[in-house]
Amino acid sequence: MKGHLMTLTYLLTGGTTPDGVQTDVGIDAHGTIAHLGPHRTADAAEVIDVSGKIVLPGLVDLHTHLREPGNNDAETVETGSRAAARGGFTAVHAMANSNPVADTAGVVEQVHRLGREAGWTDVYPVGAVTVGLAGERLAELSAMHDSAANVTMFSDDGMCVWDPVLMRRGLEYVKSFDGFIAQHAQEPRLTEGAQMNESALSSELGLAGWPAVAEESIIARDVLLAQHVDSRVHICHVSTAGSVELIRWAKSQGIRVTAEVTPHHLLLTEDYVKTYDPLYKVNPPLRRDTDVHALRQGLADGTIDTVGTDHAPHTDEKKQCEWVVAAMGMTGLETALPVIQHTMVDTGLLDWHGVARVMSANPASIYGHGEHGQLTQTGGLVEGASANIAVYDPNHRFVVNPVEHTSKSANSPYRGMELAGQVSEVFYRGHRVVAAAHLTTPYQHS
The missing domain is CATH 3.20.20.140 (Metal-dependent hydrolases)
Known part of the structure; x- marks a missing residue:
């Protein structure tokens, strides 16, 4: 795919990989990572600026x-x-x-x-x-x-x-x-x-x-x-x-x-x-x-x-x-x-x-993901792999309030503690389940 114009569902731009490299990440309609690299030419349905954030598997x-x-x-x-x-x-x-x-x-x-x-x-x-x-x-x-x-x-x-x-x-x-x-x-x-x-x-x-x-x-x-x-x-x-x-x-x-x-x-x-x-x-x-x-x-x-x-x-x-x-x-x-x-x-x-x-x-x-047919979780960012991605903002600061958590229970030991960091985007099998730190819609299994 490298060097060719690609049609992508999402293109994450300006983010930094865990290795410290600024990289664009493209996700195609099949829910796979179709592009991983700096500033590649791509036609994307939605471009998401993740500058200053870490793009994690x-x-x-x-x-x-x-x-x-x-x-x-x-x-x-x-x-x-x-x-x-x-x-x-x-x-x-x-x-x-x-x-x-x-x-x-x-x-x-x-x-x-x-x-x-x-x-x-x-x-x-x-x-x-x-x-x-x-x-x-x-x-x-x-x-x-x-x-x-x-x-x-x-x-x-x-x-x-x-x-x-x-x-x-x-x-x-x-x-x-x-x-x-x-x-x-x-x-x-x-x-x-x-x-x-x-x-x-x-x-x-x-x-x-x-x-x-x-x-x-x-x-x-x-x-x-x-x-x-x-x-x-x-x-x-x-x-x-x-x-x-x-x-x-x-x-x-x-x-x-x-x-x-x-x-x-x-x-x-x-x-x-x-x-x-x-x-x-x-x-x-x-x-x-x-x-x-x-x-x-x-x-x-x-x-x-x-x-x-x-x-x-x-x-x-x-x-x-x-x-x-x-x-x-x-x-x-x-x-x-x-x-x-x-x-x-x-x-x-x-x-x-x-x-x-x-x-x-x-x-x-x-x-043993990948050894028993469970190929959706590789633990890495790799072209051709299923797009399971978490985008993380390490500079966001917040005070833990368990009442705001999604979990049905609120027994968090960090209540009232100030911490840094926020998950802003999550892609599960290429589907955007978290956008701007809020849940969207679940992935529909066939």
Whole structure:
């Protein structure tokens, strides 16, 4: 196509790629990136000036709670995927702890269908590892993989697969189709009744402590199990410095382990718990300054592969109550990119190429997009690829107001915090789902 006049649906002009190059991006009627380069001749139906903004590949979140089926008062696939689109995500992976649990082909196909009907992002269901998340017997892993949802990722997130025999069997089972298990690393016997990070502060506040070793002991066990059976394990929401070191060691041994960190664990510390505001109650808990520093360094040096939002919406009834009875979790899809800018880019730990790596390319690669017929998410800006694009203004400043968010729930821990950055345009499969920072119309799947 280079050197010829092209008819485009959209032409984005004046933007900067993650590599720092000013580039025009053309999107054709087939929803593909038909042009990528400086000042090319093109006939476009609509020209959009994105000068001063970063043109990123669409973001991919491996860890999202969309609640549906069963908990529609907190979120639905439709409202959650709309929130994802406003945050710059063109693919999200819906965790299995719905009601009923996504532990059968029927449930994961329902979530997959709801995502296609919504049309705001790709929605990939995550299958449960065990029936009902009960940790007693394996779920229908093969049936979920062979279903229309083509599940590759399995997790009991919210619960730990604590039985080492079951974890080993699960790792062996998914290996046959290059799937992987995403582990919620929490030894339940060490965290019974736990309310916050175990520290001098937890004693001062009179809240039961959640020791770092509860996370680290499961990670140590599971990387060794993955090594033993030569299978893939992914560690959800890493939160301690010790966990980073364990993952770093495992990778040095060639063990097939990947890991994620949440935006809130990169920014917030246990000191926020002093207010007893349940907005800061989360699993795993907010940790110490030293843990936050180690997590940032681990993400910067590649020990931690990706950012997972762990978007966990809850109704006001479950969050606006006493700390000890409040639900654990925070919303995060609509604030993820500004928080990553604040913690990683503005601190010099990552450039925008690095952001594209940890929020798009790496999660797409981990899941296996492109290896199982799922070609819409490549994690990069490439001519001929599906046009999944997020345009981001790093200079826009705002005060977080969860009431203005698209998510059905408002339990954001950043309420009242001033941040920089705004997703101004999002293209999902070449369709403009966000324009001038506002939602437009969803993509119509055939």
